[in-house]
Amino acid sequence: MNPRETVFLRAAAPLALAALICSGCSHKAAETDASAQPAEVTPTVQVASARRGTIEDRLGASGTLMAMRSREATLAPAVAGVLEALPVRVGQTVTAGQLIARLSNRTLLGQIDQAQAAVQQNQVQVQQAKVNALQQQASSRSAILQAQAALANAKATQGVAEATLIGDEAAVTNAQQTLARTQNLFGEGLVAQKDVEAAQAALRTASATADAQRQTIAAQRQTVEGQRRAVEAAQAASLQDVVKRQDIAVARQQVRSAQGALETSRAQLTLYTLRAPLAGQITAVGAAPGEAVDTTVKLATITNLDVLQLQMFITSEKARALHAGQTVSFQTDSLPGKTFQTVVQTVGSQVDATSGSIPVLATVANPGHLLKDDLYVKSQIVVDRHVGALLVPKSSVLDSADGSHTVVTVTADGTAHIQTVKTGLREGDDVEILSGLSASDRVITLGGYGLPDGTKVTVAKAEAQP
Incomplete structure (x- = not known):
């Protein structure tokens, strides 16, 4: 039996029952007005036009909004x-x-004050060490210069003495030569004895002068040597400059140690x-x-609510249809009338041992902080979406026990026809028609059940909105 015959039988049964009920009064009606004929009754129906639109297949799921663990600090x-x-x-x-x-932190603040005082004290010691080093350097340099000047003067005096000795020795030589000539002349009788004695006296005087000069030179050499030792002593004393510079280094190290102690105390203060x-x-x-x-x-505990995580648990069978990027809309009883949207971020690959479901996660922007942490929500995930689908009202689709679907269309002359259709997605009051209907068709939304195929109908003036 085809769908049209099924619809016809469903429509014929109530008509037959009505005929039996009225048969008893037919004779009386005939007696009253034998010439009157019963008027043909035309059913009045409501219709809607098939239309093109968008329809979605949504998967409902409960979920919980939670703060992102990376955005929370205890x-x-x-x-x-x-x-x-x-x-x-x-x-x-x-x-x-x-x-x-x-x-x-009062105890620590006291330690910081002590450390600051130690730093300042050691900085003063550094400055004093610098002053001492400069003074020592100036004193050493002055002593060296003075010793070097005295040495130079002694050497100059020695040089003069040595030059004088040369003249004195030349005088001795000259006196010796004069004495020798005088003695020769005396032997020849050319000069007197007194001339020889005078030459001898001159030699003695020149020799004495030369000897005295030699003694002077010897003494001056000792003076030069003494001044040389004085220079060496002054130079040795300048080694104290190094000691003073070491004092500066030690004082600076003490400053660094004090600063380290201060920084340690300040670091502890941050704790x-x-x-x-x-x-x-x-x-x-x-x-x-x-x-x-x-x-x-x-x-x-500080929680950043700018971005929340929506966690939903879906059965493994339904989760097969999910993937990242699908649209998610959700609502919460704490904000009635408001709908929020996001997209699926990840679909878990393992079944949760506690719930036996697959965890599905999405991130939710929350700039106004309307949504709170640990908030229960009801969500819907758009599993499929058909744009430009042929849609009819749900009330126009008649479902049969064998799984087939029919609609009753109305032609321009008011004739009803039963059409077998193939349905697709269903959302709210809309049903997607995959085949068996065109966008120009009108379908009965009210009054079509049980109408035989080909029945004349009257369309109500106000069409039902699809």
């Missing part, structure tokens, strides 16, 4: 101590670098202050000022 102290300040509260928005907590590593919202506070805390205490 702050705990790096050292044990007493919590001095915690100037934030749950729900407060903070910026990166903002003070979150401070531990008492007593906790600042926000990222901008976000305070979602938890775990202590109060005045409490003793250690490194295990979570003082505050």
Whole structure:
């Protein structure tokens, strides 16, 4: 039996029943007006035109919005101590670098003051060492110059004495020669004895003068040697310059050591202050000022809600149709009437042991922070989307037990025809028609059930909107 016969039989049954009910009164009607003929009844139906449009296949799923773990920070102290300040509260928005907590650090501040004083003291010692070195250098240079000048003067005096000795020795030689000539002349009787004696006296005088000059030169040589030793002593004393420069190096090293101690104390000071590593919202506070805390205490949790992660769990069978890039829309009871959209980011490859489902993840931009962490949502994932599909209202499609589908069309002359169609996607009140219908056809949306094929119908004036 074809679909048209099925529809015809469904329509004929109620008509036959109506005929039996009215048969008892037919004679009475004939007696009243034998000439009256029963008017033909034309069913009134509502129709809609098939249209082209977009239809989507959506997969519904529940999910949870969560803060991105990479955008969340839990702050705990790096050292044990007493919590001095915690100037934030749950729900407060903070910026990166903002003070979150401070531990008492009075002892450390005292150590920093001492370290600063030590740095300043050692810097003064460096300056004093420089002054001492300059003074020592000037003194050493002056002593060397003076010794060198005295040595030069002694050498000059020695030179003069040696030059004088040469003249004196020449005088001795001349006196010796004069004495020899005089003695020869005396032997020849040419000069008197007194002339010989005078020559002898002159020789003695010249020799005495030369001997005295030699003694002077010997003494001057000792003076020169003494001045040379004085120069060497002054030069040796200048080695103290090196010692003074070493004093400067030692003082500078002491400054560096003091600065290192100061920097260490300042670095430790940062351990007593906790600042926000990222901008976000305070979602938890775990202590109060005045409490003793250690490194295990979570003082505050900061969550950045600019981007959230939507986690959905889909059965492995349905997850086969999912892939990255598919559109996801979702709603939450906390924001009624608002719909948010994102896209699938990843589809898990392994079944979750707890839920037995595949995790599907998406990131959600949240610039106004309307959405909160750990928020339950109802989502729909667009699995398929057909653009330009032929669509008819769901009420116009008649589903048979054998899985076939029919619609009843109405021609321009008001004749109803049963059409077997192949359906595709269904969304809301729309059904996609893959074959058996064209865009120019009108389909009955109300009153078409049970109509025999070829029945004349009256179309209601207001067509139902598809």
